[in-house]
Amino acid sequence: MKRVLVIDDATTVRMYYRQVLEAQGFAVEEAGNGYEGLEKALASPFDLYIVDVNMPKMDGYTLLRTVRQEPSISATPAIMISTEGQNQDAVAAYVAGANLYFQKPVRPETLVLHVRLLTGENPP
């Protein structure tokens, strides 16, 4: 079972991703901020990180930059999803280390499809 780590400070958003992804057979872990996310990422291997941009303690950019410099986890694919209404620059996300960039809201079908692609999970 592919493991996905969802890092977002909004509980609702985390729950939503969890619901959508678990329904498709993914194992989902949550972290409420970048710092917590980094701790969890280092503690056990994941197949994918889904990262929010703005978070308390450590934001998504910092988190991704740190991940990409940490050899044990640096090759893990990451999707960055910016907050609704903010037109964040995709380039900033890619510079930080994201492999895909979305702007909220992301449709569940879109999310699942891209998560499958980035984790190599077989098509349904």
Next chain:
Amino acid sequence: MSPLLAQFIAESRDQLELIGVGLLAIENHPDDLDRLNDVFRAAHTIKGSSGLFEIKPITLLVHAAEDLLDALRSQEVRFERAMVDRLLDAFDHLSQWLDEMERNESLPESLETTARELGATLRVFLQGRDVAAPVESLTAPVFADLVWIGQWAEADRAALYHRLATSAEPLTLFRYTPDSQCFFNGEDPFYQVRQLLGLALLDIAPVEPWPPLAELDAYRCALRFTGVACASLAELTTQFRYVPDQVTLLAATPETLAVPTGRAGETVHGGFVAEALTLVDQEDWASLRGITETLLDTYDPDTWMASALRWLLRMLDSTMPDPAAVRLLLDAIPAQQGPDWLQALMSSSAPVVAVLLQRPLSEIEQAAFQRVVAEQARVLDLPEDPATWAGRIGSVCASLANALRYVRRTDLLEELDEAEEIALSVHTAEALRNVLARLLDDEQPLPDEEAPLLAKVEGALIDKSALKTLKVDQTKVDRLMDLIGELVVAKNSLPYLARRAERVYGSRDLAREIKDQYGVINRIAQELQGSIMQVRMMPVGHVFQRFPRLVRDLSKKLDKKIRLVVEGEGTEADKNIIETLADPLIHILRNSIDHGIEPPEERLARGKPGEGQIRVKAYQDNDNVAIEITDDGRGVDSAAVKNKLVRRGLLTVEQADGLSDHEIVQWIFAPGLSTADQISDISGRGVGMDVVRTSVERVGGSVTVHSQRGVGTDIRLTLPLSMAVTHVMAVELDGKLIGVPMDIVVETVRLAPAAIYTIKHREAFILRDRLTPLMRLRRLLEMTEPATGGAALATLVVKIRGESVGIVVDNFREGMEVILKPLDGVLAGLKHYAGTALLGDGSVMLVLNLKELL
């Protein structure tokens, strides 16, 4: 009924409607690929969902239809008009079966045969198309031989052979060897095989001899499934898509079943094979049959020879025996072995052997894959940052590798690996970029901007509005409606309460507060009622959808040319009203087509265009929905109607002569009146227009007709928008309240007795320069009339069937909203009353049905 089944039925009906409309459009524009795709998709949806239930007839039939539609849209077969007829016919059956499913939750088994027959009528069109291998085909045989087909009893194979000879269904052989660990993947091979479409013959055997019981591992699957299915290769490919590597498939011909079996016996009489082959060359099937039958008699039935000869006869039974197949069977006779049908299949013009490939990627998946690749290219193009270089390359490659696995391009993984190594060691992403560029070139060119691509992906998913629509069981809405109705009535008791507070308890303040509260509750109740009414509203176009089909079928049958023009389909009305509308409207249309519109020659002779026109137009008219059906046909023959009326004794000659043409024409709504000279199967025996009127009036509507001889007929239905709450005008009669539906009340006047004229024992009065008949309600209800003296008479002017009539009542009271409950039980026969209504003070008021009373 299970909610899932109910959902399936409801959804399939929706799809059928789409299909019906789509097919008609296709008939006129066979090149409309979009339409064709729509219809195909709808059929596909039904087939897909039907697989969830044990309803083989539906699956079989839709499958055949889907095949034909698919062949049409891929232009493998050319469009023929007859196709539309057959398809419509097939889907009509389907519609009936859905009704049957709704009643009994299952279909009788006999329907499977019907489904096959119907399917065969569709498959006829598929004969002779180029059989393109639906999946990547290999030329290497996948089965070593086909003698295993002989394991099934000859009788079973013969029955199947016979069926295939008549139905033109495809035939596919399969061997499914499930992975021994398959149970751990949640697979159920036995179930899967049993669910196979068109499964005809099945053998289940252990892959290896059974081990001793003590060593048997019950968690390993040790079975192999071999069988024959009446389904196409593509169909089985889809069904086995989750276990492609464990299945071998072979598209076969019916002859493949002709494997003689039995004990080896005497060899063949010398000369038979040679003589038979000569007859085959001459295609003298009758003689071949003769000598075969003679020879068959000389063999013991359970010998190999007898079996071979029986198969030979079966082949000769078909209308067009295949010389090649017959020869092959004859060739096998001397050695009493074979024939090798596999060789025949392989060498035939279209090699149809295939191994399975997985489900092709959808457009959405393709687009998403392209996006992933494009984004990785973007990441690689960023300015280099030594600190994150390794991580960046690593994650890009991991993402790409995973995406490649998803799209099953594992052949590129090695190349990607190498490129990654180079990128990490030499610090240049050039090789990696090349791989990416190839992936991007591989597929369709990527749009310049990502936004439209993403929009396409998103748009292709679910229609936004669909997410915000809620499907609700109608009974729930009806229940809500009932409750709101009760609420509306219950709130009416508050004014009574206020009056009591003031009069009985002398509290004027309390009375005022109650009245204030009443105002608030009244407003909320009305809004509530309005919103729930909105929920039940639906466009009348829902009913109109059937019309094009009706007009098409009937006009074809009658050799008439008719153009149907539909307007105002978007006009909304209560669901119940719309449903009651369907039958009357169809009736009127049938009448127009059958009796109204003349045959083309007759029309041309009268100087009209050869093509007749029927216009159905809906629009909202105050609180009513009006629907007009206008045709430019011959119009109602008022003389014929008059004749018939007199002959039936419905009117005296004198009465009839006194009526205007317009008044005469209204009589077509009288029970049992038909001017058609002959009974036709189109508009029936003339039990028509009276039924139309009754059903329209039952929901509080009315119907009028205008017709001009030779020019056309215009029938107009007026229906209330909603039938939940009725506006009535209360009038006083003998100290009691009686209701009159507000929609027929035109005005109220107080009439001085002197203004009443008596003409031929009938009373009338002048209303705005028009002589208007006057009735007295007391007389109509056979009540005694008190002397009124010279007081003015309270007169209600009502409009019934387009005519104004004055009704004298004792006194007027207020207008009110009530829930009309029809009379039931023994009282249901009292046609003079539309029903009863409960008033706010708890008393019951009778509501008149003046149309019946007058």
